[in-house]
Amino acid sequence: MIALATDVFSAKISNFTSVQKNIPGCALHYQANHSEVFCSDDWEESKIDKPFVISECGSPAYLAGYEERYYEFGNEKGFQGYFEIDKWKASRINGDGGVDVTGAPIGLQAEGAGNLLVRSRPTDRLQLEIVIPAEGYLSFNWKKSGGSIFVSLILNGEKKQIVSKRDESGSFFSELLHEGDIFILEIESQGEFEQDLVLEELEFLTNALGVLERNWKAFNLEGANIRFSQFITIIRANLIDVVFPPNVKNIEKYDPDRTGYPLLDTDGLFFTTTDRIPIEKGACQFEVSWKDELVTQEEKPVILRHWVVDDLKTGSVIKETQKISLFSDKDLPPSLSKQAKEVNNSMNSILDVHGVGY
Known part of the structure:
Protein backbone atom coordinates (compact mmCIF):
# COMPACT_ATOMS: atom_id res chain seq x y z
CA MET A 1 0.00 0.00 0.00
CA ILE A 2 1.26 3.48 -0.88
CA ALA A 3 0.04 6.51 1.08
CA LEU A 4 -0.20 9.86 -0.67
CA ALA A 5 0.62 13.28 0.73
CA THR A 6 -2.37 15.31 1.83
CA ASP A 7 -3.59 18.34 -0.11
CA VAL A 8 -1.80 17.72 -3.41
CA PHE A 9 -2.71 18.57 -6.98
CA SER A 10 -2.16 16.78 -10.26
CA ALA A 11 0.89 18.18 -12.01
CA LYS A 12 3.23 18.11 -14.95
CA ILE A 13 6.02 16.00 -13.50
CA SER A 14 9.73 16.76 -13.21
CA ASN A 15 12.14 15.10 -10.77
CA PHE A 16 14.63 17.13 -8.76
CA THR A 17 17.59 16.40 -6.50
CA SER A 18 16.57 15.53 -2.94
CA VAL A 19 18.20 15.08 0.46
CA GLN A 20 16.36 12.74 2.80
CA LYS A 21 16.39 10.59 5.91
CA ASN A 22 15.60 7.13 4.66
CA ILE A 23 13.59 4.65 6.73
CA PRO A 24 14.07 1.08 5.39
CA GLY A 25 10.84 -0.09 3.86
CA CYS A 26 9.11 3.25 4.42
CA ALA A 27 10.98 5.74 2.28
CA LEU A 28 9.38 8.88 0.90
CA HIS A 29 9.25 9.55 -2.82
CA TYR A 30 8.13 12.69 -4.59
CA GLN A 31 7.17 14.19 -7.90
CA ALA A 32 7.24 17.97 -8.33
CA ASN A 33 5.69 20.10 -11.01
CA HIS A 34 7.68 22.69 -12.89
CA SER A 35 5.48 25.73 -13.54
CA GLU A 36 5.73 28.83 -15.69
CA VAL A 37 4.08 32.17 -14.98
CA PHE A 38 4.11 35.38 -16.99
CA CYS A 39 6.00 38.21 -15.31
CA SER A 40 2.80 40.19 -14.66
CA ASP A 41 0.84 37.23 -13.27
CA ASP A 42 -0.17 36.78 -9.67
CA TRP A 43 2.12 34.22 -8.04
CA GLU A 44 -0.47 33.08 -5.53
CA GLU A 45 0.20 29.61 -4.17
CA SER A 46 -3.27 28.49 -5.20
CA LYS A 47 -2.27 28.99 -8.85
CA ILE A 48 0.87 26.83 -8.57
CA ASP A 49 0.40 23.07 -8.47
CA LYS A 50 1.77 21.56 -5.28
CA PRO A 51 4.24 18.64 -5.20
CA PHE A 52 3.07 15.03 -5.01
CA VAL A 53 4.60 12.96 -2.18
CA ILE A 54 4.11 9.26 -1.38
CA SER A 55 5.15 6.93 1.44
CA GLU A 56 5.93 3.44 0.18
CA CYS A 57 4.96 1.67 3.43
CA GLY A 58 1.46 3.12 3.69
CA SER A 59 2.23 5.66 6.39
CA PRO A 60 0.54 9.02 5.68
CA ALA A 61 2.88 11.53 4.03
CA TYR A 62 2.72 15.25 4.68
CA LEU A 63 4.11 18.41 3.13
CA ALA A 64 5.63 20.52 5.92
CA GLY A 65 6.02 23.77 3.98
CA TYR A 66 8.80 25.37 1.98
CA GLU A 67 11.46 28.06 1.93
CA GLU A 68 11.49 30.31 -1.12
CA ARG A 69 14.27 32.08 -3.01
CA TYR A 70 14.12 34.10 -6.21
CA TYR A 71 16.99 34.04 -8.70
CA LEU A 209 13.21 36.90 -16.25
CA GLY A 210 14.13 34.64 -13.34
CA VAL A 211 13.17 31.54 -11.41
CA LEU A 212 11.48 31.07 -8.06
CA GLU A 213 12.83 28.05 -6.17
CA ARG A 214 10.73 26.52 -3.43
CA ASN A 215 12.65 24.13 -1.19
CA TRP A 216 9.99 21.81 0.22
CA LYS A 217 10.06 19.60 3.30
CA ALA A 218 7.98 16.44 3.63
CA PHE A 219 7.74 13.67 6.23
CA ASN A 220 5.76 10.60 7.28
CA LEU A 221 4.77 9.23 10.68
CA GLU A 222 7.53 6.60 10.58
CA GLY A 223 10.21 9.29 10.82
CA ALA A 224 11.29 9.54 7.19
CA ASN A 225 11.81 13.04 5.83
CA ILE A 226 12.83 14.54 2.54
CA ARG A 227 13.78 17.89 1.01
CA PHE A 228 13.37 18.72 -2.66
CA SER A 229 13.06 21.72 -4.95
CA GLN A 230 10.21 22.99 -7.07
CA PHE A 231 10.84 25.66 -9.71
CA ILE A 232 8.52 28.37 -11.02
CA THR A 233 9.95 30.08 -14.09
CA ILE A 234 9.08 33.76 -14.53
CA ILE A 235 8.62 34.41 -18.25
CA ARG A 236 9.96 37.76 -19.44
CA ALA A 237 7.88 40.05 -21.62
CA ASN A 238 9.30 41.11 -25.00
CA LEU A 239 9.09 44.51 -26.62
CA ILE A 240 7.64 42.90 -29.74
CA ASP A 241 4.58 42.09 -27.62
CA VAL A 242 3.89 45.77 -26.85
CA VAL A 243 0.70 47.11 -28.45
CA PHE A 244 0.45 50.90 -28.55
CA PRO A 245 -2.90 52.71 -28.25
CA PRO A 246 -4.58 53.75 -31.53
CA ASN A 247 -5.16 57.31 -32.73
CA VAL A 248 -8.16 59.08 -31.21
CA LYS A 249 -10.41 61.75 -32.80
CA ASN A 250 -12.67 64.50 -31.46
CA ILE A 251 -12.40 64.06 -27.72
CA GLU A 252 -12.43 66.53 -24.85
CA LYS A 253 -10.20 64.76 -22.33
CA TYR A 254 -6.87 63.42 -23.47
CA ASP A 255 -5.29 61.81 -20.38
CA PRO A 256 -4.05 58.21 -20.95
CA ASP A 257 -6.82 56.77 -18.77
CA ARG A 258 -9.19 57.91 -21.54
CA THR A 259 -7.01 57.58 -24.63
CA GLY A 260 -5.20 54.39 -23.68
CA TYR A 261 -1.85 53.13 -22.40
CA PRO A 262 0.50 50.74 -24.19
CA LEU A 263 -0.54 47.13 -23.60
CA LEU A 264 1.29 43.84 -23.30
CA ASP A 265 -0.01 41.01 -25.45
CA THR A 266 0.71 38.19 -23.02
CA ASP A 267 0.01 35.27 -25.37
CA GLY A 268 1.84 36.71 -28.39
CA LEU A 269 -1.25 36.36 -30.60
CA PHE A 270 -2.35 39.70 -31.99
CA PHE A 271 -5.75 38.42 -33.09
CA THR A 272 -6.69 37.82 -29.43
CA THR A 273 -7.29 40.78 -27.14
CA THR A 274 -8.62 39.48 -23.82
CA ASP A 275 -5.09 38.64 -22.65
CA ARG A 276 -3.76 42.19 -23.07
CA ILE A 277 -2.79 44.09 -19.92
CA PRO A 278 -1.75 47.73 -19.36
CA ILE A 279 1.99 47.99 -18.91
CA GLU A 280 1.58 50.50 -16.12
CA LYS A 281 0.04 47.70 -14.05
CA GLY A 282 2.69 45.15 -14.94
CA ALA A 283 5.75 43.87 -13.12
CA CYS A 284 7.93 43.01 -16.10
CA GLN A 285 10.76 45.50 -15.61
CA PHE A 286 9.36 47.80 -18.27
CA GLU A 287 9.33 51.58 -17.89
CA VAL A 288 6.75 53.69 -19.71
CA SER A 289 7.10 57.40 -20.46
CA TRP A 290 5.59 59.85 -22.90
CA LYS A 291 5.83 63.42 -24.15
CA ASP A 292 2.86 65.41 -25.38
CA GLU A 293 3.43 67.76 -28.32
CA LEU A 294 0.77 70.25 -29.40
CA VAL A 295 0.21 71.11 -33.06
CA THR A 296 -2.73 72.50 -35.00
CA GLN A 297 -4.22 70.75 -37.97
CA GLU A 298 -7.17 72.19 -39.87
CA GLU A 299 -7.42 74.83 -37.14
CA LYS A 300 -7.97 72.22 -34.45
CA PRO A 301 -5.57 71.36 -31.66
CA VAL A 302 -3.89 67.97 -31.96
CA ILE A 303 -1.82 66.23 -29.30
CA LEU A 304 1.02 64.09 -30.61
CA ARG A 305 1.76 61.69 -27.76
CA HIS A 306 5.25 60.25 -28.16
CA TRP A 307 5.31 56.95 -26.25
CA VAL A 308 8.56 55.30 -25.12
CA VAL A 309 8.77 51.83 -23.57
CA ASP A 310 12.14 50.86 -22.07
CA ASP A 311 13.07 47.26 -21.33
CA LEU A 312 15.22 47.73 -18.23
CA LYS A 313 16.44 44.15 -18.49
CA THR A 314 17.99 44.44 -21.94
CA GLY A 315 18.35 48.21 -22.37
CA SER A 316 16.24 48.09 -25.55
CA VAL A 317 13.67 50.78 -26.37
CA ILE A 318 10.55 50.90 -28.53
CA LYS A 319 8.78 54.13 -29.57
CA GLU A 320 5.45 55.07 -31.14
CA THR A 321 3.47 58.30 -31.68
CA GLN A 322 -0.25 58.47 -30.94
CA LYS A 323 -2.36 61.23 -32.57
CA ILE A 324 -5.12 62.69 -30.37
CA SER A 325 -7.47 65.21 -32.03
CA LEU A 326 -9.27 67.56 -29.60
CA PHE A 327 -12.55 69.50 -29.85
CA SER A 328 -10.90 72.60 -28.39
CA ASP A 329 -7.91 73.79 -26.43
CA LYS A 330 -9.85 74.87 -23.33
CA ASP A 331 -8.81 71.84 -21.30
CA LEU A 332 -5.13 71.94 -22.19
CA PRO A 333 -2.69 72.21 -19.27
CA PRO A 334 -0.95 75.58 -18.79
CA SER A 335 2.31 74.27 -20.22
CA LEU A 336 0.54 73.77 -23.55
CA SER A 337 -2.46 76.10 -23.60
CA LYS A 338 -0.56 79.33 -23.04
CA GLN A 339 1.35 78.74 -26.27
CA ALA A 340 -1.39 77.07 -28.27
CA LYS A 341 -2.01 80.04 -30.54
CA GLU A 342 1.67 80.17 -31.46
CA VAL A 343 1.69 76.64 -32.81
CA ASN A 344 1.25 75.97 -36.50
CA ASN A 345 1.46 73.04 -38.87
CA SER A 346 5.24 73.18 -38.87
CA MET A 347 4.95 71.09 -35.68
CA ASN A 348 7.03 73.33 -33.44
CA SER A 349 7.57 71.49 -30.18
CA ILE A 350 5.50 72.46 -27.17
CA LEU A 351 6.02 69.55 -24.85
CA ASP A 352 4.45 68.19 -21.68
CA VAL A 353 6.54 65.35 -20.27
CA HIS A 354 5.16 62.38 -18.33
CA GLY A 355 6.50 59.07 -17.15
CA VAL A 356 5.68 56.05 -15.09
CA GLY A 357 7.93 53.09 -14.29
CA TYR A 358 7.11 49.65 -12.89
Missing part, protein backbone atom coordinates in the same frame (compact mmCIF):
# COMPACT_ATOMS: atom_id res chain seq x y z
CA GLU A 72 17.06 36.73 -11.34
CA PHE A 73 18.70 36.01 -14.67
CA GLY A 74 20.90 38.82 -15.96
CA ASN A 75 23.91 39.52 -18.08
CA GLU A 76 26.48 38.53 -15.44
CA LYS A 77 28.78 35.59 -16.06
CA GLY A 78 30.25 33.04 -13.70
CA PHE A 79 29.20 30.51 -11.08
CA GLN A 80 26.82 32.85 -9.27
CA GLY A 81 23.10 33.38 -8.76
CA TYR A 82 21.18 30.22 -9.51
CA PHE A 83 24.37 28.59 -10.83
CA GLU A 84 26.52 29.35 -7.78
CA ILE A 85 28.89 26.54 -6.82
CA ASP A 86 26.86 25.39 -3.82
CA LYS A 87 23.87 24.71 -6.10
CA TRP A 88 25.74 21.98 -7.98
CA LYS A 89 25.52 18.44 -6.64
CA ALA A 90 29.07 17.06 -6.70
CA SER A 91 29.86 13.33 -6.75
CA ARG A 92 33.34 11.83 -6.79
CA ILE A 93 33.58 8.38 -8.36
CA ASN A 94 36.83 6.98 -6.98
CA GLY A 95 39.21 4.75 -8.83
CA ASP A 96 37.94 1.70 -6.94
CA GLY A 97 34.38 2.40 -8.06
CA GLY A 98 33.25 3.92 -4.77
CA VAL A 99 31.06 7.01 -4.82
CA ASP A 100 31.64 9.99 -2.55
CA VAL A 101 28.69 12.41 -2.65
CA THR A 102 29.19 15.74 -0.90
CA GLY A 103 27.95 19.30 -1.27
CA ALA A 104 31.36 20.66 -2.34
CA PRO A 105 34.13 18.02 -2.25
CA ILE A 106 37.81 18.77 -1.95
CA GLY A 107 38.92 19.63 -5.45
CA LEU A 108 36.26 22.26 -6.15
CA GLN A 109 37.47 25.79 -5.53
CA ALA A 110 35.95 29.13 -6.39
CA GLU A 111 38.27 31.48 -8.24
CA GLY A 112 38.02 35.16 -9.05
CA ALA A 113 35.20 36.48 -11.26
CA GLY A 114 32.98 33.48 -10.53
CA ASN A 115 35.25 30.85 -12.06
CA LEU A 116 35.53 27.26 -10.85
CA LEU A 117 38.76 25.29 -10.36
CA VAL A 118 38.36 21.51 -10.47
CA ARG A 119 41.34 19.55 -9.12
CA SER A 120 41.19 15.83 -9.88
CA ARG A 121 43.29 12.94 -8.62
CA PRO A 122 44.55 10.14 -10.86
CA THR A 123 41.80 7.80 -12.09
CA ASP A 124 39.10 9.96 -10.49
CA ARG A 125 35.79 10.82 -12.07
CA LEU A 126 33.98 13.86 -10.73
CA GLN A 127 30.38 14.66 -11.63
CA LEU A 128 28.82 18.12 -11.26
CA GLU A 129 25.03 18.07 -11.54
CA ILE A 130 22.39 20.78 -11.68
CA VAL A 131 18.75 21.03 -12.72
CA ILE A 132 18.10 23.47 -15.55
CA PRO A 133 15.54 26.00 -14.24
CA ALA A 134 14.20 27.39 -17.53
CA GLU A 135 14.46 26.99 -21.28
CA GLY A 136 17.76 28.36 -22.53
CA TYR A 137 21.40 27.70 -23.39
CA LEU A 138 24.39 27.16 -21.10
CA SER A 139 27.89 28.13 -22.17
CA PHE A 140 31.33 28.38 -20.60
CA ASN A 141 35.03 28.52 -21.44
CA TRP A 142 37.55 26.05 -20.08
CA LYS A 143 41.28 25.51 -19.80
CA LYS A 144 43.34 22.77 -18.21
CA SER A 145 46.83 21.94 -17.04
CA GLY A 146 47.92 18.53 -18.19
CA GLY A 147 46.71 16.54 -21.14
CA SER A 148 44.89 13.64 -19.54
CA ILE A 149 41.53 15.12 -18.53
CA PHE A 150 38.33 14.21 -20.34
CA VAL A 151 35.07 16.11 -19.90
CA SER A 152 31.71 14.64 -20.89
CA LEU A 153 28.21 16.04 -20.81
CA ILE A 154 25.45 13.79 -19.47
CA LEU A 155 22.10 15.33 -20.36
CA ASN A 156 19.02 13.46 -19.18
CA GLY A 157 21.03 10.23 -19.10
CA GLU A 158 22.67 10.60 -22.54
CA LYS A 159 26.46 10.98 -22.46
CA LYS A 160 28.80 12.60 -24.99
CA GLN A 161 32.39 13.81 -24.76
CA ILE A 162 32.91 17.57 -25.04
CA VAL A 163 36.62 17.84 -24.09
CA SER A 164 39.27 15.34 -25.21
CA LYS A 165 42.65 14.80 -23.55
CA ARG A 166 44.54 16.57 -26.35
CA ASP A 167 42.60 19.83 -25.96
CA GLU A 168 44.18 22.46 -23.70
CA SER A 169 41.43 25.10 -23.84
CA GLY A 170 38.18 25.84 -25.59
CA SER A 171 34.56 26.78 -25.18
CA PHE A 172 31.27 24.95 -24.81
CA PHE A 173 27.79 25.99 -25.97
CA SER A 174 24.92 23.65 -25.22
CA GLU A 175 21.96 22.63 -27.30
CA LEU A 176 18.60 24.10 -26.31
CA LEU A 177 17.95 23.06 -22.72
CA HIS A 178 14.52 22.76 -21.13
CA GLU A 179 13.26 23.34 -17.61
CA GLY A 180 13.77 20.22 -15.50
CA ASP A 181 16.63 18.84 -17.62
CA ILE A 182 19.36 17.12 -15.55
CA PHE A 183 22.69 18.64 -16.67
CA ILE A 184 25.82 16.75 -15.56
CA LEU A 185 29.46 17.50 -16.30
CA GLU A 186 31.67 14.43 -15.82
CA ILE A 187 35.39 15.15 -15.42
CA GLU A 188 37.69 12.15 -15.69
CA SER A 189 41.43 12.12 -15.00
CA GLN A 190 43.65 9.47 -16.57
CA GLY A 191 47.03 10.92 -15.65
CA GLU A 192 49.49 9.94 -12.93
CA PHE A 193 49.29 13.23 -11.01
CA GLU A 194 46.70 15.73 -9.83
CA GLN A 195 45.46 17.92 -12.66
CA ASP A 196 43.49 21.15 -12.82
CA LEU A 197 40.55 22.19 -14.97
CA VAL A 198 39.22 25.76 -14.83
CA LEU A 199 35.65 26.52 -15.92
CA GLU A 200 35.09 30.22 -16.52
CA GLU A 201 32.58 32.74 -17.89
CA LEU A 202 29.62 30.44 -17.30
CA GLU A 203 26.54 32.05 -18.85
CA PHE A 204 22.89 31.03 -19.02
CA LEU A 205 21.09 32.55 -22.01
CA THR A 206 17.33 32.56 -21.57
CA ASN A 207 14.21 34.59 -22.24
CA ALA A 208 13.10 33.98 -18.66
